[in-house]
Amino acid sequence: MATSRGVLRFLESRKNLTGSACGIAGLALTFAGVAGPYWPVVVAGLYGAGALVAPPERPAPPGFPDPSEQLGEVREDFGRLRDYLAEVDVPPVAAARLTQLDELLTALLDPGWAAELLAQDPEALHALGRAVRQDVPEAVDTYARTRWWTRIAPGQEQPERHLERQLTLVHDELTGIVGTLRETEARRQESHTRYLEERNP
Structure with missing residues (x-):
């Protein structure tokens, strides 16, 4: 064969x-x-x-998904993350931080010009996917498991503090992505201003 x-x-x-x-x-x-x-x-x-x-044979490169497809996959995973978080009991401070993260992720992932700009930044897209698929669910799951052990053997550092700190760090990273995208748009605007000024001296 x-x-x-x-x-x-x-x-x-x-x-x-x-x-x-x-x-x-x-x-x-x-x-x-x-x-x-x-x-x-x-x-x-x-x-x-x-x-x-004759030119040598070469294998076709693998067909990886383009950025728009990757963004769509992250959007679907975000929906699954929301379903998971809706079933988890977290302390009020962490719940407030999760609400902020939800609002920030929703704004970044909603179809539109922001998502189009995000799809053009591979590093930002990677960080966003990592936050949705790894950082947030791992932080919440680790908290839930550690809290159970803390109830059996009290006296250790409260897991709520780690959860709050982890969610804050993720929020800060996503805020940094927003700042990077804003700077990209600002540079684009400045470039267009210079173009118009040079065209009309």
Whole structure:
């Protein structure tokens, strides 16, 4: 089975197709009377020459999703994260921070010009996906598990403090993304102003 696939791959390769085209040209020369009695050598030589000059085969690059598709996937994961958070009991301060994160993520992920700008920034898109898929759910899940152990063995540092600190750090990172996107738009606006000024001295 593997051998037949290898033969088929060779028959469809650029080297074989180019060599075959040159070999056919050799046959045409033979019928024209140019090759004479050495026509097999001419045909084989032209085939070999064509196979040598043919461009090498290269595998097609993997088809990774484009930024807009990645953003759509993050948006879907954010919906799943919301469903998860709706079932988790967290202290009031952490709940307030989660509400702020929800509002910030909603504003960034809502379809529109902000999402289009975000899709053009791979680092910001990666950070946003990491916050939705890893940072927030891990912080909340770790809190829920640690709180259970703390109830059995009290006296340790309260897990609420770690949760609040983690959510604050995630919020700060996302706020930084907003600032970066705002600066990008500001530079675009300044560039357009300079263009108009240069066009109308």
